[in-house]
Each structure stands twice: as C-alpha cells, then as structure tokens.
Amino acid sequence: MGHLGALLFLLGGLGALANICGHNHQGHPRTSYYQYSLGILALCVHQKRVHDSVVGKLLYAVEHKPHLLQDHVSVDTMAMTGMAFSCLELSNLNPKQRNRINLALKRVQEKILKAQTPEGYFGNVYSTPLALQLLMGSLRPSVELGTACLKAKAALQASLQHKTFQNPLMISQLLPVLNQKSYVDLISPDCQAPRALLEPALETPPQAKVPKFIDVLLKVSGISPSYRHSVSVPAGSSLEDILKNAQEHGRFRFRTQASLSGPFLTSVLGRKAGEREFWQVLRDPDTPLQQGIADYRPKDGETIELRLVGW
Numbered sequence: 530m531g532h533l534g535a536l537l538f539l540l541g542g543l544g545a546l547a548n549i550c551g552h553n554h555q556g557h558p559r560t561s562y563y564q565y566s567l568g569i570l571a572l573c574v575h576q577k578r579v580h581d582s583v584v585g586k587l588l589y590a591v592e593h594k595p596h597l598l599q600d601h602v603s604v605d606t607m608a609m610t611g612m613a614f615s616c617l618e619l620s621n622l623n624p625k626q627r628n629r630i631n632l633a634l635k636r637v638q639e640k641i642l643k644a645q646t647p648e649g650y651f652g653n654v655y656s657t658p659l660a661l662q663l664l665m666g667s668l669r670p671s672v673e674l675g676t677a678c679l680k681a682k683a684a685l686q687a688s689l690q691h692k693t694f695q696n697p698l699m700i701s702q703l704l705p706v707l708n709q710k711s712y713v714d715l716i717s718p719d720c721q722a723p724r725a726l727l728e729p730a731l732e733t734p735p736q737a738k739v740p741k742f743i744d745v746l747l748k749v750s751g752i753s754p755s756y757r758h759s760v761s762v763p764a765g766s767s768l769e770d771i772l773k774n775a776q777e778h779g780r781f782r783f784r785t786q787a788s789l790s791g792p793f794l795t796s797v798l799g800r801k802a803g804e805r806e807f808w809q810v811l812r813d814p815d816t817p818l819q820q821g822i823a824d825y826r827p828k829d830g831e832t833i834e835l836r837l838v839g840w
C-alpha cells in the first residue's frame with residue numbers, strides 16, 4: 530500500500546478513535562457512522578479488541594437504519610463500515626457476534642452494488658475507491674461482484690485521464706486500489722512489495738497571454754438576508770479564490786477550517802454552521818459539488834450557491 534494511503538488512514542483513524550464510544554441520546558454517534566467505523570477498523574488492524582457493545586451499535590445501525598447515512602456520503606460510509614466488519618471477521622476479535630457481522634457485511638456489500646451508476650461508479654467517482662477496497666477484498670467472490678468491480682475499475686482508470694484525482698486525501702483512498710490492497714491489509718502490511726503510484730499530471734507550460742477573466746454568480750441561501758453577487762476572476766481560479774475575491778471587494782465574509790481533505794467551509798456572512806448543520810456547496814441547477822472549495826474550479830457564467838443545510 531502507498532505510504533500516503535496508510536499514513537492518512539492512520540491519521541483519520543486516530544481522530545476517529547477519540548469518538549468511538551460517544552453515542553448521544555438519539556442513538557447515533559456524536560460524529561458519524563463513517564468515523565465510528567474508521568475507529569473500529571483502526572483498532573482492529575492493530576488487533577485491539579473493542580467491547581461487543583461498541584460493535585453492536587454499528588451492527589444495529591446496519592440492521593435497523595436503512596437511511597443511516599446521508600445521500601452523498603452513504604457509499605463512503607457503507608464501505609468504511611464494511612471494512613470494519615471485514616477486519617473483525619478475519620481477526621475473529623468478537624466471536625459471539627460472528628453471525629451478525631457476517632450478515633451485516635453481506636447487506637453492506639449488496640447496498641454498495643445497488644449504488645453502481647451506469648458509468649460504473651459506486652455512488653460517485655470519489656466514493657468508488659473505498660467501495661472497491663471493500664469489494665475487491667471480499668471473502669465471498671461471485672461473478673456479479675467480479676463484473677461490477679471490473680466496470681468500476683475501468684471507470685476509475687478513465688477518470689484518471691481527466692485529472693479527477695488531485696486531492697491528497699482522495700488519492701490516499703485510491704492508491705491502495707491501484708495496488709490491489711485495502712486498509713484491511715494493514716493487519717499484516719507488506720512494506721517491501723513494489724508499489725504502483727500515480728503519474729504526476731503533465732503540466733502545460735504557462736501561456737504568456739493576458740489572462741482571460743470569467744464571471745461567476747455567487748448566491749447564499751438558507752439565511753436571511755440572502756446574498757447574490759457576481760464576481761470576475763481569472764479563468765482557472767478555484768472556488769476558494771472566488772470567495773476570497775468577493776470578501777476583499779465586497780460585504781461577503783467566510784471562514785474555513787483546515788482538514789485532511791482541505792479547507793472546510795464553516796461560516797458564511799457571519800453565520801457559523803451549527804451542530805449537525807453544514808454549508809453545502811452547489812452549482813446551478815441544484816447540483817451539489819463533488820469537490821471542496823479549494824479543488825473546484827467554476828466555469829464562466831456558472832452560478833455557485835452556498836446553502837446552510839442540516840445533515
């Protein structure tokens with residue numbers, strides 16, 4: 530597995546471990562099922578046993594909460610949950626729960642297979658690496674599974690030609706797949722094995738031309754008064770550059786928080802997202818972006834909406 534993949538996985542795992550036992554009164558974890566699963570997986574690959582009641586909460590969620598996860602992140606969460614179960618199944622750390630783990634794993638796999646798009650992605654392009662990590666390591670291979678994985682891998686390979694993977698965290702989830710590995714293989718890592726890496730994208734030499742400018746309409750909704758303002762920036766600017774430009778030249782204000790995925794938008798026009806709320810980023814008409822503000826580069830004439838929503 531690539532060092533980057535293992536390192537970012539462990540960093541994320543450490544963060545998630547701190548929250549592993551925290552369930553609130555509504556019965557969901559204080560963080561998310563993604564982080565809850567990541568915590569169990571990180572402990573499991575180090576062969577640390579967690580109490581049956583901790584695993585039991587995740588099993589219960591898979592058994593009884595069909596919509597346990599929000600849309601855009603459900604495949605990622607299913608995949609992480611599945612990897613936690615795969616590790617527990619392989620390591621037999623919670624033998625009393627063996628049958629339930631086995632069934633939950635089957636259910637998670639079926640759900641991910643159902644989420645395959647006509648292009649071949651499981652969920653979206655960025656959830657496909659984690660989904661493939663889970664499915665490729667399945668202890669129950671079948672023709673259906675093999676065909677679905679081949680299709681997904683082909684779709685991923687095609688996306689690599691279009692520089693879809695620029696974000697280090699996303700690359701860290703993809704690299705194990707390119708090496709036919711998954712986080713579960715960290716139970717006994719083979720550090721000497723030759724590694725497949727991503728070829729650095731060919732840089733196009735800078736053009737000595739006058740930069741072309743683009744106009745982007747920035748909208749804020751979910752709070753009042755709402756906001757609409759057109760921003761003119763050099764072509765190729767990121768959405769973060771656009772927000773900075775709007776802040777420097779007008780009444781727009783925003784704040785971010787650094788995360789492993791990049792800057793996470795936390796506050797807009799002085800309104801901080803509260804608990805279980807977030808500033809969603811959309812492109813007109815009503816399409817949530819699949820990238821964060823530092824990675825997404827709007828096109829000329831696009832309308833970008835920042836919408837305060839619950840999750």
Ligand code: B12
Pocket residue numbers: 540541542544545560561563564567599601602605606652653654655656657659696699702788789790791792793794795806807808809810811817818819820821822824840
């Ligand atoms: C849970 C989750 C969310 C939750 C986070 C809240 C919470 N407290 O759990 C919510 C619903 C708020 C969310 C929002 C978004 N998310 Co999200 N999210 C995830 C998910 C499933 C797990 C992240 C996690 O817990 N990691 C483990 C912990 C230990 O690491 P961490 O670094 O501390 O995690 C924090 C950051 O990841 C941050 N975060 C979550 N999503 C995103 C996205 C971006 C771009 C950034 C910079 C930070 C960020 O919140 C996490 C919890 O505090 C990942 C899946 C994945 N494959 O990684 C997608 C994922 C990272 N999200 C994604 C996206 C696109 C978004 C949004 C941009 C969607 C949108 N159109 O608005 C927004 C972010 C907008 C903003 N305000 O900047 C993509 C990123 C793809 C890419 N190219 O980088 C992923 C991979 C999902 C996917 N398959 O499309 N997300």
